Structure formats: structure tokens, C-alpha cells
Amino acid sequence: xxxxxxxxxxxxTIGVAPVGCSVLAYEFMDIDMQEAAHGRAPALATAIKxxxxxxxxxxxxxxxxxxxxxxxxxxxxxxxGEKIVIIFINNGIYGMTxxxxxxxxxx
Numbered sequence: 366x367x368x369x370x371x372x373x374x375x376x377x378t379i380g381v382a383p384v385g386c387s388v389l390a391y392e393f394m395d396i397d398m399q400e401a402a403h404g405r406a407p408a409l410a411t412a413i414k415x416x417x418x419x420x421x422x423x424x425x426x427x428x429x430x431x432x433x434x435x436x437x438x439x440x441x442x443x444x445x446g447e448k449i450v451i452i453f454i455n456n457g458i459y460g461m462t463x464x465x466x467x468x469x470x471x472x
Contacts, residue, residue: 366394369421378421379413381406383435386427387454404435407442410449423450429459429467 369378375396382390383401391398401409406424414422424431431439431453439451459465 366396369396374421377419378423379417381410381413381422381424383424383426383430385430385459386456387425387430390425404430404433405438406430406435407438407447407449407451410451411442411445411447414447414449418448421450422448423452425452426454427459427467428453428455428457429465432468 369375379397379399380390380394381399381401382388383406384403388400391400399409399413401424406426410422410424414420426435431451432455442449442451457467459467
């Protein structure tokens, strides 16, 4: 949000938060937000960006959502070169299940 504020893009930004640990992101960001099915945020963000190409569109996803359930949507959005930003929160657990281990990615 800090970058969006600094760039003055609050009215031109749409965020996508899927069901999971980021489901309440709309409570913390004063921008237009859309919720997506678990793992499907890149697909929804792609649709939003194609409908409104001048908008800044991003997803905010945990590792269980992005790296496990949404692997295909993420890879295919990247392969197509979609003009969206995918923010990956690598916290090591499925945050809404009480601590079930999620894929851990190291870099």
C-alpha cells in the first residue's frame, strides 16, 4: 500500500485476495478489492486486467494458495506474460487450517 500511496494510484488499483490466509486483505487496504476462489487469484486478476487495462492489478496470496492450490494459474499467467503483479507471502503454513504445513519455497 505504501508504494500505491506514494504513486497516487489508489483510485487506479484493484487487488485480488483469494480465500485463505489473505481473505481479509480488503479490511486493511483502502482500494478496490475482489475475492477469488482458493488458488484462482491470477485467473481473476487476468480477467480484471483485460477488462480494465489501465488499472494496476495485483494479487496477494499465501504459499498454500499460490504454491500448492494455485500453481497452474500462477505458472500460466506468467507464461502468458500477463501484466499483473503477484505478491507471494511465504509463511510455510495454510494459515486458515490451524497450522497445516504448506509448500516451503527457498531462494
